[in-house]
Amino acid sequence: xxxxxxxxxxxxxxxxxxxxxxxxxxxxxxxxxxxxxxxxxxxxxxxxxxxxxxxxxxxxxxxxxxxxxxxxxxxxxxxxxxxxxxxxxxxxxxxxxxxxxxxxxxxxxxxxxxxxxxxxxxxxxxxxxxxxxxxxxxxxxxxxxxxxxxxxxxxxxxxxxxxxxxxxxxxxxxxxxxxxxxxxxxxxxxxxxxxxxxxxxxxxxxxxxxxxxxxxxxxxxxxxxxxxxxxxxxxxxxxxxxxxxxxxxxxxxxxxxxxxxxxxxxxxxxxxxxxxxxxxxxxxxxxxxxxxxxx
Amino acid sequence: xxxxxxxxxxxxxxxxxxxxxxxxxxxxxxxxxxxxxxxxxxxxxxxxxxxxxxxxxxxxxxxxxxxxxxxxxxxxxxxxxxxxxxxxxxxxxxxxxxxxxxxxxxxxxxxxxxxxxxxxxxxxxxxxxxxxxxxxxxxxxxxxxxxxxxxxxxxxxxxxxxxxxxxxxxxxxxxxxxxxxxxxxxxxxxxxxxxxxxxxxxxxxxxxxxxxxxxxxxxxxxxxxxxxxxxxxxxxxxxxxxxxxxxxxxxxxxxxxxxxxxxxxxxxxxxxxxxxxxxxxxxxxxxxxxxxxxxxxxxxxxxxxxxxxx
Numbered sequence: 364x365x366x367x368x369x370x371x372x373x374x375x376x377x378x379x380x381x382x383x384x385x386x387x388x389x390x391x392x393x394x395x396x397x398x399x400x401x402x403x404x405x406x407x408x409x410x411x412x413x414x415x416x417x418x419x420x421x422x423x424x425x426x427x428x429x430x431x432x433x434x435x436x437x438x439x440x441x442x443x444x445x446x447x448x449x450x451x452x453x454x455x456x457x458x459x460x461x462x463x464x465x466x467x468x469x470x471x472x473x474x475x476x477x478x479x480x481x482x483x484x485x486x487x488x489x490x491x492x493x494x495x496x497x498x499x500x501x502x503x504x505x506x507x508x509x510x511x512x513x514x515x516x517x518x519x520x521x522x523x524x525x526x527x528x529x530x531x532x533x534x535x536x537x538x539x540x541x542x543x544x545x546x547x548x549x550x551x552x553x554x555x556x557x558x559x560x561x562x563x564x565x566x567x568x569x570x571x572x573x574x575x576x577x578x579x580x581x582x583x584x585x586x587x588x589x590x591x592x593x594x595x596x597x598x599x600x601x602x603x604x605x606x607x608x609x610x611x612x613x614x615x616x617x618x619x620x621x622x623x624x625x626x627x628x629x630x631x632x633x634x635x636x637x638x639x640x641x642x643x644x645x646x647x648x649x650x651x652x653x654x655x656x657x658x
Numbered sequence: 659x660x661x662x663x664x665x666x667x668x669x670x671x672x673x674x675x676x677x678x679x680x681x682x683x684x685x686x687x688x689x690x691x692x693x694x695x696x697x698x699x700x701x702x703x704x705x706x707x708x709x710x711x712x713x714x715x716x717x718x719x720x721x722x723x724x725x726x727x728x729x730x731x732x733x734x735x736x737x738x739x740x741x742x743x744x745x746x747x748x749x750x751x752x753x754x755x756x757x758x759x760x761x762x763x764x765x766x767x768x769x770x771x772x773x774x775x776x777x778x779x780x781x782x783x784x785x786x787x788x789x790x791x792x793x794x795x796x797x798x799x800x801x802x803x804x805x806x807x808x809x810x811x812x813x814x815x816x817x818x819x820x821x822x823x824x825x826x827x828x829x830x831x832x833x834x835x836x837x838x839x840x841x842x843x844x845x846x847x848x849x850x851x852x853x854x855x856x857x858x859x860x861x862x863x864x865x866x867x868x869x870x871x872x873x874x875x876x877x878x879x880x881x882x883x884x885x886x887x888x889x890x891x892x893x894x895x896x897x898x899x900x901x902x903x904x905x906x907x908x909x910x911x912x913x914x915x916x917x918x919x920x921x922x923x924x925x926x927x928x929x930x931x932x933x934x935x936x937x938x939x940x941x942x943x944x945x946x947x948x949x950x951x952x953x954x955x956x957x958x959x960x961x962x963x964x965x966x967x968x
Contacts, residue, residue, distance in 0.1 A: 401925050516854045547946040
């Protein structure tokens with residue numbers, strides 16, 4: 364007899380705990396929050412897979428988006444093979460599982476969405492989803508390369524002008540303990556804080572607005588969902604066509620039609636909602652047959 | 659399943675604790691916090707001792723002077739006892755603003771009928787000696803206060819004196835701490851090759867250097883990527899300085915040294931600190947490009963204040 368719930372179910376069930384652990388591990392250097400120092404050791408040569416600011420005092424690794432801009436924006440332009448390669452590897456291995464399970468800012472939005480208030484659907488706002496690709500191409504890739512100063516150095520445009528995670532994890536903790544930094548906060552900080560506050564409010568009203576509409580990292584990973592080794596599989600034979608998965612999906616994905624849609628963050632809400640246990644995670648090569656879960 | 663999760667969390671927490679202690683040793687107070695566990699080099703020890711030694715010296719001298727005063731009272735003790743008997747709580751407490759010597763004179767005045775002319779003469783002579791001693795004490799007290807003040811004025815990192823260093827400038831010439839003694843105020847600017855705002859403020863810094871030369875001050879730069887003397891990085895730095903027209907000196911030293919650790923501990927760029935002739939760091943570090951008017955003004959004010967204090 365099949366076990367009532369498979370592993371997929373439990374993975375989806377404990378996603379919250381996994382997100383918490385991932386956030387802690389990404390920001391393991393907790394004492395730095397008090398001392399106001401940024402960890403600068405060897406760990407910073409490695410990128411974390413989610414959106415986690417390099418300037419976060421506790422950050423254990425570098426932000427892939429920030430690192431990418433720093434490399435392509437340097438006066439000696441070099442395409443960042445290392446970082447792009449890293450992102451492609453993660454994309455192929457996991458796709459947007461990173462968004463659903465390992466990104467600290469994703470967790471932040473999830474938590475905000477739990478705050479009780481009127482919730483709105485983003486079903487009709489689907490065109491906004493293309494904005495994040497524009498952010499990726501223009502702010503992360505093109506502007507740092509082409510808008511340079513007299514010495515040929517570009518600015519990390521996404522980090523500087525848009526990223527709310529940088530305010531939440533970098534500017535706020537650092538300026539809290541360092542009066543010299545507080546003294547120089549100006550218009551840019553006001554602008555970025557405004558963005559953070561807007562994202563916070565929107566996250567309470569909508570599900571993960573930043574991930575859907577603005578995040579360049581999510582935009583990049585989304586290109587790999589269909590080719591990733593991690594897939595969501597719908598067992599056609601078990602599926603009764605009730606549509607509960609589509610209703611449960613907060614990313615507006617029609618699960619039975621396109622389980623590996625670019626917008627799917629692999630959160631497993633559909634897995635939990637399916638009364639026939641027809642949906643599960645599948646990892647590996649080949650389309651494979653869905654094996655019945657036996658213990 | 660729940661047990662597994664709890665176990666996993668405990669393991670992660672345990673690991674994070676060890677990571678923290680590991681970090682503390684590595685992050686070893688690069689900028690020198692007030693924490694006295696930073697007894698890394700003999701040099702920093704000796705420096706701290708020197709400061710407290712001079713403070714102790716002054717305090718010792720003050721105590722000696724107090725002893726002298728008491729000795730004077732001791733010589734004509736019965737006379738002075740009669741004077742002190744005249745004092746009561748009210749008269750003394752109402753005269754707290756008055757100098758000690760004057761207060762004694764007033765006391766004597768209030769009871770002068772008791773004393774013979776001779777006695778009054780002795781007492782006045784004593785009061786004058788005491789007046790002189792009080793003046794000396796006041797001067798020493800001022801010195802003590804100044805020493806205290808200069809330590810409380812120091813930077814956010816709590817570092818009072820620029821760590822001693824021996825290094826080179828980007829043209830290969832030797833440099834060490836004596837560079838500070840050449841100018842009333844040295845503006846030390848920390849930057850690195852990849853820092854866009856740092857590079858953009860270089861022309862403004864060069865102009866500032868020209869202005870400061872007239873006041874007997876100077877700007878020097880420390881490119882934190884050039885610590886340890888990587889020649890390719892140095893060449894890049896020189897190219898940038900050339901392009902931006904920055905002609906003032908840039909120095910580097912070992913990243914292992916006290917100064918190197920201080921420089922490596924700087925998080926925010928560009929950072930500028932003001933160092934006086936004796937190597938003391940005055941005021942808080944200034945963050946941000948000096949090509950900003952407000953920032954430049956506040957820096958100039960601080961420089962003028964230090965020159966005035968000299």
